[in-house]
Amino acid sequence: MSKTYNIAVLKGDGIGPEITEATVKVLEAVQEKSDFKLDLLYGEAGFYCIEKHGTNLPEETIALLRRTDACLKGPMTTPEEVGAPVSVAVKIRKIFNLYANVRPCRTFPNVESLKPNLDFVVVRENTEGLYAGAEFLAAPGVGIAYRIITTEASARVAEFAFKLASKRKKHLTYIHKGNILRITDGIFKDAVKAVAKKYPDITVDDLHVDAAAMQLIKKPESFDVIVTTNLFGDILSDEAAQVTGGLGLAAGANIGDTYGMFEPVHGSAPKYTGQNRVNPIAIIMAASMMLDHLGEREAAAKIEKAVTGVLGEGKVSTADLGGLATTTDMSNAIVAKIRAF
Ligand code: NAD
Numbered sequence: 001m002s003k004t005y006n007i008a009v010l011k012g013d014g015i016g017p018e019i020t021e022a023t024v025k026v027l028e029a030v031q032e033k034s035d036f037k038l039d040l041l042y043g044e045a046g047f048y049c050i051e052k053h054g055t056n057l058p059e060e061t062i063a064l065l066r067r068t069d070a071c072l073k074g075p076m077t078t079p080e081e082v083g084a085p086v087s088v089a090v091k092i093r094k095i096f097n098l099y100a101n102v103r104p105c106r107t108f109p110n111v112e113s114l115k116p117n118l119d120f121v122v123v124r125e126n127t128e129g130l131y132a133g134a135e136f137l138a139a140p141g142v143g144i145a146y147r148i149i150t151t152e153a154s155a156r157v158a159e160f161a162f163k164l165a166s167k168r169k170k171h172l173t174y175i176h177k178g179n180i181l182r183i184t185d186g187i188f189k190d191a192v193k194a195v196a197k198k199y200p201d202i203t204v205d206d207l208h209v210d211a212a213a214m215q216l217i218k219k220p221e222s223f224d225v226i227v228t229t230n231l232f233g234d235i236l237s238d239e240a241a242q243v244t245g246g247l248g249l250a251a252g253a254n255i256g257d258t259y260g261m262f263e264p265v266h267g268s269a270p271k272y273t274g275q276n277r278v279n280p281i282a283i284i285m286a287a288s289m290m291l292d293h294l295g296e297r298e299a300a301a302k303i304e305k306a307v308t309g310v311l312g313e314g315k316v317s318t319a320d321l322g323g324l325a326t327t328t329d330m331s332n333a334i335v336a337k338i339r340a341f
Helices: 016-032 047-053 059-066 088-095 151-167 184-196 209-218 230-244 281-293 297-313 327-340
Strands: 003-010 036-043 070-073 100-106 119-125 135-139 142-145 171-176 203-208 225-228 251-255 260-264
Touching (some): 016 281, 016 327, 088 260, 119 151, 119 230, 151 171, 171 184, 203 209, 251 281, 281 297, 281 327, 297 327
Parallel strands (some): 003 070, 070 260
Antiparallel strands (some): 251 260
């Protein structure tokens, strides 16, 4: 009997709806020759919800997420005014304790990258740090933000990263700014070092975040698994995405012990909304990560092979990759490849 997974789909706003719809077509194609089914349950969330519901993440959507096995999430615009609703991604990460943000950084055939054959992963702590968003105005012109770092959260993301490194090239680099942030990054460093004792076969290095930003440009091939705190991971993973091929290709998984949310690394790119012009591969690869997480490895690999195949042929290429193809062209080409396997 075929298995059915309930998947929450949040299309998001800006370019979110068009790239999510492109991904749904890929998911439909991959189910045709698989022995599982995806029941896609659409929920409302994002900037457009604020006027309608007074929040960017309505309670009904949270309840929907609770009923599902995983969430596929399009990007969403986050307002920047003081007092406006906080980012939907940040809220979902906290509600479901999705403590590891996993961002694979790899090169693709025919896609310009800083160096060839790169393959590493950024694992970013996903629940605290400066992303706690705990800040206040102490006096006019004086703002204070709390950077919350705990042993518990640092150790569990470190454990996740070490497990990942054991399945890869057995090399882990932890990135911090312990020379300046001695208390908070001291806690992070100590937690990583404590977990490292359980993994004697993993080579462990550490770097200050500024040196790491430089090393990602100078010698990106020196990385396998990177583990770091929330904001450093956010910044470094955008940098790493550009080093390996661009934000249009970079996928991310938010993983907890009981739930996973899968989304592109990039945001809602509002200036391209509705133009059918952006690259859907980042969220398509996030959907592949979702299937892999659900245990549907063959289907996940099929999507990845189709993406690599289309890029390798070089006939369909979106504007970010120097081509003229639309979002729909890219999605159709990936769908056709999957159907041809
Ligand atoms: P962004 O990632 O949306 O866009 C930056 C630039 O990257 C774009 O202008 C575009 O040139 C390029 N780009 C992004 N996605 C692309 C794609 N699929 N194909 C081709 N090119 C692509 O970053 P931003 O402008 O800083 O943020 C816009 C909004 O998105 C903000 O409101 C921000 O808060 C939000 N955001 C949301 C998430 C999320 O939902 N998880 C993540 C990051 C940013």
